[in-house]
Amino acid sequence: MFSQRASYKPTRNLRVRPVPEMRMCFVFTPAAPKLYTLNMSAWLVLTLCDGRSGRDLVDAYATEMAAHLPRDDALREVRAAIGDLEGKGMIVRADKRARAQQKGSH
Amino acid sequence: MTKPNDLDMIKRLIGAGEHVPPAIEVLKSELRTDSGVDPPVDPPPGPTVYIIIKWKYYVRVAQLDKFHTFLAKHEGELIADTQGLKIGASYYGTYAELPRTTTHQTLWFYESVAAIDRFKSALSGKKKSSELRKNLKELLSYIDEPSLTMHRLVRASALAGAVARQRRSDPVMDILAGG
Numbered sequence: 001m002f003s004q005r006a007s008y009k010p011t012r013n014l015r016v017r018p019v020p021e022m023r024m025c026f027v028f029t030p031a032a033p034k035l036y037t038l039n040m041s042a043w044l045v046l047t048l049c050d051g052r053s054g055r056d057l058v059d060a061y062a063t064e065m066a067a068h069l070p071r072d073d074a075l076r077e078v079r080a081a082i083g084d085l086e087g088k089g090m091i092v093r094a095d096k097r098a099r100a101q102q103k104g105s106h
Numbered sequence: 107m108t109k110p111n112d113l114d115m116i117k118r119l120i121g122a123g124e125h126v127p128p129a130i131e132v133l134k135s136e137l138r139t140d141s142g143v144d145p146p147v148d149p150p151p152g153p154t155v156y157i158i159i160k161w162k163y164y165v166r167v168a169q170l171d172k173f174h175t176f177l178a179k180h181e182g183e184l185i186a187d188t189q190g191l192k193i194g195a196s197y198y199g200t201y202a203e204l205p206r207t208t209t210h211q212t213l214w215f216y217e218s219v220a221a222i223d224r225f226k227s228a229l230s231g232k233k234k235s236s237e238l239r240k241n242l243k244e245l246l247s248y249i250d251e252p253s254l255t256m257h258r259l260v261r262a263s264a265l266a267g268a269v270a271r272q273r274r275s276d277p278v279m280d281i282l283a284g285g
Binding site: 018020021022023026027034035036037038039040041042043044045047048064065067068069077080081084085088090 | 112113115116117119120121123124125126127128129130131132133167252253254255
C-alpha cells in the first residue's frame, strides 16, 4: 500500500530499456522473470522512485503533470502506480530493500 | 536502471504529449512467422487510393497555434503542389486528434508503389527554394521527432491471396497446421 512517508527504490538488478520513439519503456524483473511495458506516466513514476519519499514523489509527479491534471488526481495516479510497480516487483520501499540486503549478507 | 538524463527526456515527452494515466502491462511473447507481405506492384483496378502513408506525431503545446496557422496558410499549396507533379502522389492533409489536438496525423496518398519512388525523386530534384520543399520543411519542423510513427496502409483487397503465397515455411507452424 502506498505511503507518503515511505521511500521507494527500484528493485535490485531491474532492467529498464527506454524506447522513447514509442513513448514507452521495457522493464525486465529478473527475480520473477517477466517483461513489462510501461507507458510514459508509469515510466515517470518508476524513474522518480530514486529513494525519495512518497510525498516527494507525489509532488514531483504533480509538478510534471500540472498542465494535465490537478494534484488530487496526481496523488490518485501515483498511489495506483506505486501499488502496481510494487506488486510487480519493480520497486521496493527503501527500508525493506536495506533489510533484505542486510539479511542476505548474514 | 534509468539514467538521470532519462528523466529530462521523459519530462520532455510527457510535456509534448497527451496525458495518459500510468499503465503497466505484461509483454506476452508471441511465435511469429517471418511473413511480411509486400503489396503487389501494380494496383488492382478500383475507385479508391492504393497506398496511404500516415504519419502520427505530437506537436508541442507552445507550437500548436503556429502550426495550425501554418497549415491554414499553406495546406492548400501543399495539396496543389503535390498533385501538380502528376506522378500519382499527393499530400492529403493534416488532422488533429480531438479533443486535445496535440496529436496529429498527416496523410499521403499514392496511386502505386512506384509513385512513392517517383515522389522521392521529384522532391530531391526540386530546388530547396521551391514552395513545395519550403512548405514540407516547415511542416517537418513542428513534429516532435521522438513521437513520430509511420504507418503504411495498402488497399486490403489488393492482397487477396498474397498472404498465403508469401508465407514462409516455419517448421513449428507447419507441424501444427498439419494437425
